[in-house]
Amino acid sequence: MELEPSWKDHDCRYLSVSKEDNTSEPDVVDPLLEITPVNDEEKDVVCINSILPDDILERVFGHLPVSTVIKAGCVCKKWNDMLQSERFIQNLPSTSPQKPWYFMFTNDSDPQGHVYDPMLLKWYRFEIPYVEMPSWNLFSSSGLVCFMDNDSRRKLYVCNPVTRCCRKLAGPYGTELSDYCALAVSLDESSRKYTLAIVRSKQAPGEQADWGLSIDVYSSKNKLWTCPVEVNLQAWRSGADSVICGGILYFVVYLTRTLGFISPHYGVLAYDLASESFDIDVVERVILAPCPVTCMRLMNIKEELVMVGGIEKQGRSGVIKGIGIWVLKGKAWEEVSRMPNKFFRGFGEFDDVFASSGFDNLIYIQGYGTPALLMFEMNTKEWRWSHRCPATKKFPLQLFSGICFEPRFDISP
DSSP, X not given: OOOOOBTHHHHTTOXXXXXXXXXXXXXXXXXXXXOOOXXXXXXXXXXXXXXXXXXXXXXXXXXXXXXXXXXXXXXXHHHHHHHHSHHHHHTOOTTOOOOOEEEEEESSXXXXXXXXXXXXXXXXXXXXXXXXXXXXXXXXXXXXXXXXXXXXXXXXXXXXXXXXXEEEEOOOTTSOOOSEEEEEEEEETTTTEEEEEEEEEEEOTTXXXXXXXXXXXXXXTXXXXXXXXXXXXXXXXXXXXXEEETTEEEEEEEEOSOOTTOOSSEEEEEEETTTXXXXXXXXXXXXXXXXXXXXXXXXXXXXXXXXXXEEEETTEEEEEEEEEEEEEETTEEEEEEEOOHHHHHHTOSOOSOEEEEEETTEEEEEETTOOOEEEEETTTTEEEEOSOOSOOOOSTTOOEEEEEEOOOSSOOO
């Protein structure tokens, strides 16, 4: 197998970010290499810069895959300056063919991992800046990735992992440490502003089945935090997965007390971010899972709420017999596809937890115990494996996880 290239070999330190002022400035690049011709044939080579005008070159670059553009920035100083210019970024065509990348990492202390480009079918060594531990919560929307530490839950960042432009947010520090926490971020394409939501759940004192729920919302337009929801839920608690879709914040909830008329014991609650009101009588409002599932993963696919979940074996809680994909239509889930057995068996040992994320029309699914990566195309309903990831399992209990994001130059936190 060909050794995978290092992303650092190609990015030429595309952008660097100061931790203090959170601003980004291009790094100084190496001078243009002097190429000395060694024969007559090489003397006849004509530099493309002398043939094509800059505006034509920019158009050509704008239709190339992102990874190819970054490599092109390492060819010479002129191209590097051109590809970092405001004119190039502002004139990028909206129809440029890009597919979401998948960033895979392990549970080691090293936050570096590998990123998969499904267009070029290649893996690169990669790292998201400022992620100190791979156990941090990560969530993505469009070209942005937000992440928060799992210990204090005070370190909160929003980042464009391609340009490496990153901003540290002063979080809602007034809230106490929660038992469960879920992140969600949504980008407004017209204004290029984003909304970040944190769903927290903490067990109520003296009541094992009752849980406190709070929702903190950050607007990059106003640069302010609000806490529109702070209530106690009876018999339900939120989990670690949420998503914003069509201005609605959806988050996974779990039944904490046996209610004979409710089955299955998993569901989704919706909160309209514009209304800033929340009805605590959630029994009638919970959108129940279509069947007994585990490891529910929510994602925004073309502004539709999509769920990926492990289908439990009957009578064996926590043991899954397959993985299904559903889309929410009104208040009911409509099945899109189930993973064929040949792919499900291809993961080898598969427990009840797995990683899954998606964007545009592509969904990624990965088992925690293996670097194998499976893809599902929503348009064609096609399942297929990615090219083999160079990451290897170094010890039996090593775990893998990951997240997908849209590679973009034109988004900044």
